[in-house]
Amino acid sequence: MKGCLSVFLVCLFFSCTNKEIVKNQAIGEALGTSYNIIYLMDEEVDYRKEIDSVFAVVNQSLSTYIPTSDISRINKGETTIEVDHMFREVFELSKEIHEATNGYFDPTVGNLVNAWGFGPEKQIVMDSAKVDSLLKYVGFNKVNITHEGIIEKEDSNIYFDFNAIAKGYAIDRVAVMLNDKGIQNFLVEVGGEIAAKGTNVVKNKPWVVGIDDPEATGDRELKLLINLENRALASSGNYRKFRVDSLTGKKFVHTIDPITGYTKDSNTLGVTILAENCAIADAYATAFMAMDLDVAFKLISSNEKLEAYIVYLDDKGETKEFLTSGFKEVVSK
Template sequence: MKKYIYVVAVLIGLVYSCKENKAEFRNENTGGALGTSYSIISISSDELDLQKDIDSVFAVINHSLSTYIPDSDISRINKGDSTIMVDKMFQEVFNLSKSIHKETNGFFDPTVGTLVNAWGFGPERQISMDSLKIDSLLNYVGLDKIILDDSNRIVKDNPNIYLDFNAIAKGYAIDRLAAMLDAKGIDNYLIEVGGELVAKGKNTIKDKFWVVGIDDPEMEVNRATKIIINLNDRALASSGNYRKFRIDEETGRKYVHTINPKTGYTQLSNTLAVTILADDCATADAYATALMAMNIEDAFELVEENESLEAYIIYLDENGDTQEFSTEGFKALVVK
């Protein structure tokens, strides 16, 4: 499922300043990577040039996990190369994916791309679908049909299974950038890649927490902020496909299409957007994707039961009216 992320970072009043005996520097790095844009703000006691380190993180992520690079490890595995011994990053993403796949009852599934393309929601042309075709394609779908063996090689039940970590790799890349900054002793930063974020510490120059805005999913032309929250020592990821919907001819209600990776069929969803807070961005990224595909009541239950997550969900009720759901922990972070 293609993700549409509509979270924007709102950086309040960052300027160069000095405290009584200690200068603080605002380091800013922006650019393009992973098919999107990134912005990294860090505050340090010395002015730092972090660009080479940032480029290095993106380079190793791409070499391991990018399906857009023909000779990356994941691309070679998808082409049938069973000799690849995957690196530590691939192992971490694979094992986390397995865990979240189980926790979401299979709704997070990095093998679902075959179905997404077949139904016409991906980059490839839609094919004619019927029950026989769906049953055939389901042979290639299911993370439970893949293992990572003791020699760190991927073993598939079917060689045609296609792995795509698009719904978790961006979040993981942010986590690796955060680890790089941590290793350099930087305690205050805000990392944003394609709308996903990790914040640590605060804006010490202004002595304020990092503040981020979440887009209003019903603004189809001009972007507008729905709510603003304080984000400190947490990761945030959002998912939504609310700009791709159909109108029910009988009721006039809006519905978005999602793919059920367990049945192979498309299903109507009233969920417009999901924002997840977690301890790491890879986890937030994956859960935000999974909750978009789940029944809304099941999504509510999952985030209420998982104490490591906070959630903000925008959805349509049975009358077609927009409603909001927030966990208590999320509500506490909203800027009034």
């Protein structure tokens, strides 16, 4: 399950700064959150209908919150649905990341997400026996997609939940749409996850975005600013998305460890990933939240295609930061 460590756009635009450049902006609601999309052109153009259309088709394929979507029908046991290219792309990318993270990214964790109270289906009271009973339905090695686009499951009760990658994928699809229209400079932000192309030509500088401080207790505070150009960014954290049991008062975070089946309450406060596209960044940010810190550091160090920023607590309870060398290079001075 995915939660977003919010990232704010901190770019300010003044259309009179450069009369040759028009700041086109689309703001709205999609995927259970808000979006803010900026595309800079030499004319005023409104692509909101096209943008909303992208979100609609992705939802119809991958949203577990829409009863008639392909994924919902597959989760209910239908076996003859031929999924579209979006479902296939997300499925195949999920399989790659599942293998690369040694199972810490696993979209078959859906039954556990629901049971712990973070999905569209009924929450249940969990104990070790129920966790064990649901773990038998978890494992991306237990599912397959045929050449014809039919999903095969070892057990019909396996429940897909692509929410930890679908938002990033939807952002990528909007970016593809804008790119196909020949737009050279744009920034797509949905619920704090971002894909950027080109630069902020209004200000003649890179796109600048801010990353939240996961320890801020009141109003949101920025931890740092980074320059984003021709890359994507996604963040995950437990500090905002959790639930508290009304009877016991116990706090349950939204990150589910697909290995143990339990919610993961660790020393990791927030993870931000830079990658070539937002789907990849989205999935890895979730996976690293589910891992112990030493495992996350090892995997990040071995993956040359990812840059990471991790805020965590050390053994003494003191806040520490880990930045890969590539992430340090994009921190705004």
